[in-house]
Amino acid sequence: PESSCNKRIKALDVSVVNRIAAGEIIIAPANALKEMLENSIDAGATSIDILTKDGGLKLMQITDNGSGINRDDMAILCKRFTTSKLSTFEDLSSIATYGFRGEALASISHISHLTVTTKTKDSACAWKASYSNGELLADTKRGNSSLSRNSGGEIVSQPKATAGKNGTQIIVEDLFFNVPSRLRVFKSSSEEYSKILDVVSRYAIHTKNVAFSCKKYGDSHASLTIPYNYSVVDRIRVVYGSSVASELLPLSSKANEQLGLLKISGFITNPNYNGKRNIMPVLFINNRSVSCDPLRKAVNAVYSAYLPKGGHSFVYIALEIVPKNVDVNVHPTKREVRFLYEDEIIEIICESLQTVLAGADSSRKFQTQT
Numbered sequence: 001p002e003s004s005c006n007k008r009i010k011a012l013d014v015s016v017v018n019r020i021a022a023g024e025i026i027i028a029p030a031n032a033l034k035e036m037l038e039n040s041i042d043a044g045a046t047s048i049d050i051l052t053k054d055g056g057l058k059l060m061q062i063t064d065n066g067s068g069i070n071r072d073d074m075a076i077l078c079k080r081f082t083t084s085k086l087s088t089f090e091d092l093s094s095i096a097t098y099g100f101r102g103e104a105l106a107s108i109s110h111i112s113h114l115t116v117t118t119k120t121k122d123s124a125c126a127w128k129a130s131y132s133n134g135e136l137l138a139d140t141k142r143g144n145s146s147l148s149r150n151s152g153g154e155i156v157s158q159p160k161a162t163a164g165k166n167g168t169q170i171i172v173e174d175l176f177f178n179v180p181s182r183l184r185v186f187k188s189s190s191e192e193y194s195k196i197l198d199v200v201s202r203y204a205i206h207t208k209n210v211a212f213s214c215k216k217y218g219d220s221h222a223s224l225t226i227p228y229n230y231s232v233v234d235r236i237r238v239v240y241g242s243s244v245a246s247e248l249l250p251l252s253s254k255a256n257e258q259l260g261l262l263k264i265s266g267f268i269t270n271p272n273y274n275g276k277r278n279i280m281p282v283l284f285i286n287n288r289s290v291s292c293d294p295l296r297k298a299v300n301a302v303y304s305a306y307l308p309k310g311g312h313s314f315v316y317i318a319l320e321i322v323p324k325n326v327d328v329n330v331h332p333t334k335r336e337v338r339f340l341y342e343d344e345i346i347e348i349i350c351e352s353l354q355t356v357l358a359g360a361d362s363s364r365k366f367q368t369q370t
């Protein structure tokens, strides 16, 4: 009967599978932007400019002055699992760069119109290519003259020579155009833009010696501008204002080899600061912006002794942990992180927080007494 025919198992089209997989990594424009920011930072950029339209859904353009991409790598740039950062399984546990599975650009190419223009310093010109479903697209505007054939006689698309500066510009247009179920969930482009701005702000605070700008198409001013030579405190002032920046105390702690904890650094607000706004901790582990719910709660518990009920602190904490102890694969979007000796390391962070806050509190009391 017909009904049993309908229940036959069929393989999904490979492009559908790739699109679904991409939609799991990239759930909002800000996820895609974070991947591209990390790529630019990995490439040694000292200047990163972002332009968006319609909350990043219509356009995200990210321009850096980093190393650029070799012309001969452009053909495989957007294939899955192509990366310049990792070649063996062992590498996975010791990588220092952010990217690690060579999936970001591939994913983005499955759910948007992606164009890459790039120039290495050794190249006489820049090269431009558009991608779709992991493949370099043929330049149809120029007809067959821009196509060449490989040894197997197949037509191969080539990047096109163009003018450009050293570095890379990535243009992502019409994100999720072929994932209508995803598009439907976006309520407003201003909400998506604020998520983008939040990601950029976090990296701008943490990534010293790099200039950042983030702008909405059509605006006369950028929403965020950070010159490369700004200090961390200056960066925090630009993002969160003077009320936060003028009440910061440095945070630091000794390394603990046994726990694989190499370094704690950062800035936290003193007990004078009592914010009305709840700002999620700016937390970086091995230069990757992450969230760690147990740490956030522990930090709040420490502050609760110093702040009136409902008051908020601001913390920026950067941890360096032996890479093999950090599990970055817990979540497809790589945000919530797990690491070995989590309880012990959180304890150490809270102790140094406590020391800094208690010191500030007693000096404050001392000042008011005299």
Ligand code: ADP
Residues within 6 Å of the ligand: 035, 039, 040, 043, 064, 066, 067, 068, 069, 077, 082, 083, 084, 085, 098, 099, 100, 101, 102, 103, 104, 105, 106, 168
């Ligand atoms: P991953 O970062 O995990 O390697 P991606 O898909 O994010 O994977 O990027 C693939 C490769 O493309 C990178 O390994 C890098 O060589 C190159 N790449 C991507 N973006 C840039 C950029 N802005 N500047 C230089 N190289 C880049």
Ligand code: MG
Residues within 6 Å of the ligand: 035, 038, 039, 098, 099, 100, 104
């Ligand atoms: Mg990457």
